[in-house]
Amino acid sequence: xxxxxxxxxxxxxxxxxxxxxxxxxxxxxxxxxxxxxxxxxxxxxxxxxxxxxxxxxxxxxxxxxxxxxxxxxxxxxxxxxxxxxxxxxxxxxxxxxxxxxxxxxxxxxxxxxxxxxxxxxxxx
Amino acid sequence: xxxxxxxxxxxxxxxxxxxxxxxxxxxxxxxxxxxxxxxxxxxxxxxxxxxxxxxxxxxxxxxxxxxxxxxxxxxxxxxxxxxxxxxxxxxxxxxxxxxxxxxxxxxxxxxxxxxxxxxxxxxxxxxxxxxxxxxxxxxxxxxxxxxxxxxxxxxxxxxxxxxxxxxxxxxxxxxxxxxxxxxxxxxxxxxxxxxxxxxxxxxxxxxxxxxxxxxxxxxxxxxxxxxxxxxxxxxxxxxxxxxxxxxxxxxxxxxxxxxxxxxxxxxxxxxxxxxxxxxxxxxxxxxxxxxxxxxxxx
Amino acid sequence: xxxxxxxxxxxxxxxxxxxxxxxxxxxxxxxxxxxxxxxxxxxxxxxxxxxxxxxxxxxxxxxxxxxxxxxxxxxxxxxxxxxxxxxxxxxxxxxxxxxxxxxxxxxxxxxxxxxxxxxxxxxxxxxxxxxxxxxxxxxxxxxxxxxxxxxxxxxxxxxxxxxxxxxxxxxxxxxxxxxxxxxxxxxxxxxxxxxxxxxxxxxxxxxxxxxxxxxxxxxxxxxx
Numbered sequence: 001x002x003x004x005x006x007x008x009x010x011x012x013x014x015x016x017x018x019x020x021x022x023x024x025x026x027x028x029x030x031x032x033x034x035x036x037x038x039x040x041x042x043x044x045x046x047x048x049x050x051x052x053x054x055x056x057x058x059x060x061x062x063x064x065x066x067x068x069x070x071x072x073x074x075x076x077x078x079x080x081x082x083x084x085x086x087x088x089x090x091x092x093x094x095x096x097x098x099x100x101x102x103x104x105x106x107x108x109x110x111x112x113x114x115x116x117x118x119x120x121x122x123x124x
Numbered sequence: 125x126x127x128x129x130x131x132x133x134x135x136x137x138x139x140x141x142x143x144x145x146x147x148x149x150x151x152x153x154x155x156x157x158x159x160x161x162x163x164x165x166x167x168x169x170x171x172x173x174x175x176x177x178x179x180x181x182x183x184x185x186x187x188x189x190x191x192x193x194x195x196x197x198x199x200x201x202x203x204x205x206x207x208x209x210x211x212x213x214x215x216x217x218x219x220x221x222x223x224x225x226x227x228x229x230x231x232x233x234x235x236x237x238x239x240x241x242x243x244x245x246x247x248x249x250x251x252x253x254x255x256x257x258x259x260x261x262x263x264x265x266x267x268x269x270x271x272x273x274x275x276x277x278x279x280x281x282x283x284x285x286x287x288x289x290x291x292x293x294x295x296x297x298x299x300x301x302x303x304x305x306x307x308x309x310x311x312x313x314x315x316x317x318x319x320x321x322x323x324x325x326x327x328x329x330x331x332x333x334x335x336x337x338x339x340x341x342x343x344x345x346x347x348x349x350x351x352x353x354x355x356x357x358x359x360x361x362x363x364x365x366x367x368x369x370x371x372x373x374x375x376x377x378x379x380x381x382x383x384x385x386x387x388x389x390x391x392x393x394x395x396x397x398x399x400x401x402x403x404x405x406x407x408x409x410x411x412x413x414x415x416x417x418x419x420x421x422x
Numbered sequence: 423x424x425x426x427x428x429x430x431x432x433x434x435x436x437x438x439x440x441x442x443x444x445x446x447x448x449x450x451x452x453x454x455x456x457x458x459x460x461x462x463x464x465x466x467x468x469x470x471x472x473x474x475x476x477x478x479x480x481x482x483x484x485x486x487x488x489x490x491x492x493x494x495x496x497x498x499x500x501x502x503x504x505x506x507x508x509x510x511x512x513x514x515x516x517x518x519x520x521x522x523x524x525x526x527x528x529x530x531x532x533x534x535x536x537x538x539x540x541x542x543x544x545x546x547x548x549x550x551x552x553x554x555x556x557x558x559x560x561x562x563x564x565x566x567x568x569x570x571x572x573x574x575x576x577x578x579x580x581x582x583x584x585x586x587x588x589x590x591x592x593x594x595x596x597x598x599x600x601x602x603x604x605x606x607x608x609x610x611x612x613x614x615x616x617x618x619x620x621x622x623x624x625x626x627x628x629x630x631x632x633x634x635x636x637x638x639x640x641x642x643x644x645x646x
Contacts, residue, residue, distance in 0.1 A: 009316060009320060009404075012402075014343055014402065015320075042301055042302055043302065046299055046301055046302045049294055049295055049298040049321065051321050051322050051339060052155070052156075052301055053323040053338055053339060054339070054340060057340050172646065175502070177501050177644075178643070178644045178646070196506060197504050197505060200505075206502070207498055209495050209498060210495060210498040211496055211499060213434075213494075215438065216437075227426075228426070228427055228430050228503060264499075
């Protein structure tokens with residue numbers, strides 16, 4: 001199920017951040033749908049071969065951001081507060097744009113143009 | 125809240141040329157603790173005291189609730205111990221040792237043992253003397269892992285192993301975590317492994333514990349600040365900075381209790397902060413030891 | 423539960439060291455066969471071989487079975503098992519005794535039978551023969567004790583050398599005591615106070631040495 005998490009110590013970012021990113025990634029692309037159960041902290045720790053405390057830190061942060069929900073005795077699941085996937089995708093796009101040096105206003109403008117071009121092609 | 129798996133308080137042990145001094149160590153149940161220290165720091169002695177093989181001169185040792193060394197027999201039923209200087213019987217086979225363990229320990233899991241044989245690439249009919257170093261280490265660990273003990277105490281479990289073997293062993297060690305009633309204490313030179321799988325990390329040097337904390341706390345608190353100090357600027361002494369190394373106009377400040385305010389404080393004093401970097405556990409360890417030795421000598 | 427771990431340790435020693443014991447027993451058997459064959463030279467050689475076999479068994483066993491275990495670092499493995507150092511010592515003493523007594527008792531019993539019934543030796547030689555036969559047993563106890571207490575091969579070797587020096591002195595001493603030599607040629611077994619006293623001492627020394635070993639071992643604070 002989760003054999004494709006790639007956590008690397010040689011990555012500059014701390015391990016817990018990598019875990020957070022990869023969970024958000026799965027939600028963003030739709031592999032992990034809203035409300036779906038996710039592995040317990042211990043189980044993910046075993047699967048990834050990292051310490052429980054690192055996974056715990058990632059989950060706590062994700063819960064703080066409203067991305068996942070953990071219930072005592074019931075485990076954790078993806079938050080189902082509507083449009084989570086879309087919000088995460090947008091957040092990703094914005095981060096990507098920032099990396100490319102494109103400001104949000106300009107990004108919005110360019111996306112609108114690109115959207116129009118695609119619609120034109122489709123109607124032809 | 126259950127008993128800690130291991131609890132050492134005020135433990136002292138004197139040898140002719142070396143002493144363990146005032147060791148306080150706690151491994152809560154369900155956690156993995158990594159013990160890092162240079163050679164001769166006292167890791168093996170501490171571990172042997174935990175096992176009841178060496179009698180401390182003073183201080184209390186409790187393992188799985190048992191007082192050591194008095195109750196070592198009871199404790200050892202639930203402790204799996206493997207150390208670098210431990211050997212199986214050369215002239216006998218892996219299979220003989222597995223049988224031996226099976227006859228002694230009721231909790232021996234024969235199916236898991238066979239699975240480990242396969243995973244580790246070993247055969248039951250192999251004689252111990254014919255094994256390579258890595259195979260021998262894996263065979264010894266197999267004897268310990270297949271018992272599914274409540275507490276694993278391992279002295280250098282991955283030292284001298286090739287990357288594949290190391291990965292195989294880390295995989296089995298982390299699998300132990302699935303059961304929150306089981307705990308692990310392991311000592312290692314391989315800070316990479318310790319950083320990856322430990323919940324808590326303890327640094328030991330020259331017979332003293334110099335630090336013991338949650339791993340994530342270490343990673344959060346320690347930072348390296350690269351500074352540029354223009355002429356005439358005095359770097360302030362700040363709390364949370366364990367030391368500063370100067371080289372002309374450049375300086376590296378090592379923080380062991382980092383908060384963003386520290387960077388601001390430096391900037392206010394006229395220095396420029398070029399970067400604030402995370403530190404690996406190895407870098408934290410080396411810095412910690414260096415500064416603690418300076419302190420002792422001062 | 424406790425006795426079964428000790429039992430497994432004893433069993434382990436029997437598995438590990440049965441071959442040299444078998445060899446020693448076979449050598450003693452061959453020696454006795456030579457003696458039975460009759461004729462001055464075979465008897466002479468047989469008697470010498472007999473004692474050599476027993477001495478080798480008594481001396482080699484503790485060195486192999488105990489000193490080696492520490493040297494080859496098997497001891498840490500054993501002490502990780504749910505036993506105390508006293509239990510380890512117990513298991514060791516029991517297994518070593520079993521392994522030694524098999525060839526020794528066999529050899530002594532058959533030897534006594536030969537003296538008693540085969541007419542090769544005058545029966546009067548029996549007390550002295552028994553006194554001599556006990557020497558390897560005492561040597562075994564001493565070396566076992568030295569190796570357990572001293573923890574190194576060096577102690578075992580030193581005890582080994584000590585015994586090898588003491589034996590000839592003892593034989594010389596025996597030759598010089600008239601009470602011991604007086605009845606050697608007699609057609610019946612004659613026990614006098616000299617031979618009985620010496621045998622009594624030998625009988626007592628063995629458990630005494632083992633007991634002392636046990637005592638010292640139990641006081642150790644650092645076992646591995």
